Every structure is written in C-alpha cells, then in structure tokens.
Amino acid sequence: MDYNALVIGATNCQQLEQQIGSPYSLTCVDEFETLLAHAVATPCQVLIINEVITGMAAAMDWCRKLKQEDIFNDMPIVMLADRDELADRMDAFEAGFDDLIGNDAMWELRARIDRVVFNKLANAQLKAQLQQANEMAFIAMSDTSDLGVNVQFLLDCNTCNNLDELGMRLFQALQNYGLSCSLQMRSEHGIKNMEANGMAKAMESVLMEECKDQGRYVDFGHRSIMNYESVSLLVKNMPVEDDKKYGAIKDNVFSLLQGAHARVVALDNQKNLELEGTLVKQMVSQMRGQMADVDDSYQEVMRQIADVVENMADGVEESIQFLGMDEHQERALQKIMETGILDTNRIFNEGMQLDRGLKDFLNQVEHLFNAGHIDASELQRLLQ
Structure with missing residues (x-):
C-alpha cells in the first residue's frame, strides 16, 4: 500500500523522499492555500513540517491552523526540528503535533513516521x-x-x-x-x-x-x-x-x-515470588551436586591419606634393618617422617577448601532472603 505525504519547508524534496523511502510518495508545498488544495485533491496519510526552514513559531502556527480544518483533524503531523528539548516537545504537543524529530534522531525518521501513521490507522480501525x-x-x-x-x-x-x-x-x-x-x-x-x-x-x-x-x-x-x-x-x-x-x-x-x-x-511481587521459586529450585540442585562432589572428594582424601601412611610405614620398615643407625640413617628416617607429615597436612588443607564454593553461595542466598525486601536485580544475578 502506498502512502501520500505532504511536506512544508523541504529544501530538497527528492532527497527527503529517498531518505524516507517506499511506500511514501512526497509532495512539497510552500503555501497554506497550496497545501489545502493538494490535501483536498489527493488524500494524504501524514504531514511533515520542517521547522528548520519555517521557524519554530511559524511551524506551531501552521499546525494550529491545520488542526482547525476538518481534513487535517485526524491526520498525523510530524515536525522536523533543529533541536529536541523537553520544552519544545511540550509546545509541539500542545500545538497538535504527533511527533517532533530532532537532527540527532534523523536516522530513525522512517521508523518514527511509520509509527505515527500506523498508530492513526489502528485508532481508526x-x-x-x-x-x-x-x-x-x-x-x-x-x-x-x-x-x-x-x-x-x-x-x-x-x-x-x-x-x-x-x-x-x-x-x-x-x-x-x-x-x-x-x-x-x-x-x-x-x-x-x-x-x-x-x-x-x-x-x-x-x-x-x-x-x-x-x-x-x-x-x-x-x-x-x-x-x-x-x-x-x-x-x-x-x-x-x-x-x-x-x-x-x-x-x-x-x-x-x-x-x-x-x-x-x-x-x-508475584514475579519476584516466581523468581524466588526458581532460585530455590536451582539452589537445591546445586547443593545436591556440591554435596556429591564433597563426598567424592573426601573419599579421595581418605584414600590419599592411607597411601601416605602406607608409604611412611614402608619407609620405616626398610630403614629399620639399620638398627645401628648412624647419623645418615637417622636423617633418612627423619626425612621420611617429615615428608609424610607435610603431605598429610597438604591433603587435609585441600580437602577443607572443597566446599568453599557451596558456602559462599549459601551465604549469598541467606543474606538475600534475610534482607526483608527481595531485590529483583539481585535475584537475577544469583540465577545467572
């Protein structure tokens, strides 16, 4: 479906038509009477006023006059403006404009015009x-x-x-x-x-x-x-x-x-409760996995400790034949025992660190639920 658009104050109508693109066909005019004649002769779907050419005050006056004409009463009117301040948008809205598009937003000109046109069509339907x-x-x-x-x-x-x-x-x-x-x-x-x-x-x-x-x-x-x-x-x-x-x-x-x-x-609150329920389910699942890992890890720790003790016993047994024990023998036996003790301490320390991830996660969840009000962003972070 093709749409007709009337433009007031365009310096280069062909360039503007290329920028907006199909299915819009642009007609550029400079006078109020010419605008009315075109609107009567050819139904239009949107009117564009270029404030950069006409000036802000003139653009406001044009819009107020046009809204008094029956033919423009329901026609969307868009202003192309040099600036896009809140006061300008309020004035433009009060004058009857459906949208104000500043120079820094010209890249979305087509999308903004589509929106006001389709909105009017949807309203009519x-x-x-x-x-x-x-x-x-x-x-x-x-x-x-x-x-x-x-x-x-x-x-x-x-x-x-x-x-x-x-x-x-x-x-x-x-x-x-x-x-x-x-x-x-x-x-x-x-x-x-x-x-x-x-x-x-x-x-x-x-x-x-x-x-x-x-x-x-x-x-x-x-x-x-x-x-x-x-x-x-x-x-x-x-x-x-x-x-x-x-x-x-x-x-x-x-x-x-x-x-x-x-x-x-x-x-x-309902959405937050749903997020909390999802969090609890994930927490239970993670806890089960963590606990299974902890059990497996501690079993491995115990096995390694047994190996270390066994190695120590074997070392002592091999050294005991030297009951005369000179200085060299004493140092050898002492080294075996010291090595066994260090290895045992290292393995125990590694085992104690295995559940740190689980404890940190549970601490965060406990802090969140003890806070009174559940923060949505914090819930999302934990879920991720």
Missing part, C-alpha cells in the same frame, strides 16, 4: 470496536456514576495478570470520563507505554518519562500529566473551561491511578 465494547461493559454496571466506575475498576484490576490487561482495564474506566489518554506503567521488570489501542506513541512516552518526577500534576494547555508512584497518565483533552468538571476528573482519575499502582506492585 479500533475506535468503533472499543466504543461498542466499553458501552456494553458499562451498561452491565448497576451504577454508572463515577464512583461505580472506579469501584468496578478496582475490582477488575485484581484479576489482571500482566500490564497489558491492567492498561486496557484502565482505559475502559477512563472512557466513562470521555478522556483521550496515554499511559505509562513502570514496574521493576520493565516499562509499559500504551494508548487505548494497545500501541504506544514515542512523543507521549518521552513526555511522561521526563515528567514522572515533577509532581502529581503537570499541566500545559488542555493537557495534564498525572503521576502516582509507578503510573503516569497523559490526558490530552482536559476540560479546562469547566472548573468543576476539571477538578472532579483530577480527583476521580487519580484514584484510578492509585489502584493501578497497587496492581503494578502486586504483579512485581
């Missing part, structure tokens, strides 16, 4: 299905009030076995508030970014990651990022004109994030 599914889910609830929605989510999230299920449950609850959101959940074992369609958007993911430690609420324009421990939610259509509804949404949605965080922690 799933929008009707999600709406129908959510309506059926909430009709089954005896109480469709905000409280009822939140209580139902808190009940349902306890049955979620992974972050994907938890995220979809949360998006179902958020539909009751008419919110369009992006979600980020940070567990000990990975980070999950997702939209209501199950996919993730790069720009929104970066914003939530960089704002997760900037307070419970980060407001900019009609957008708000709500943070609670391991969960961040980017709301894209906050009703800032209605103070009462605005406050109610913040309060009610925040309780959903608290429930989601509690489930993330529970899933982490």
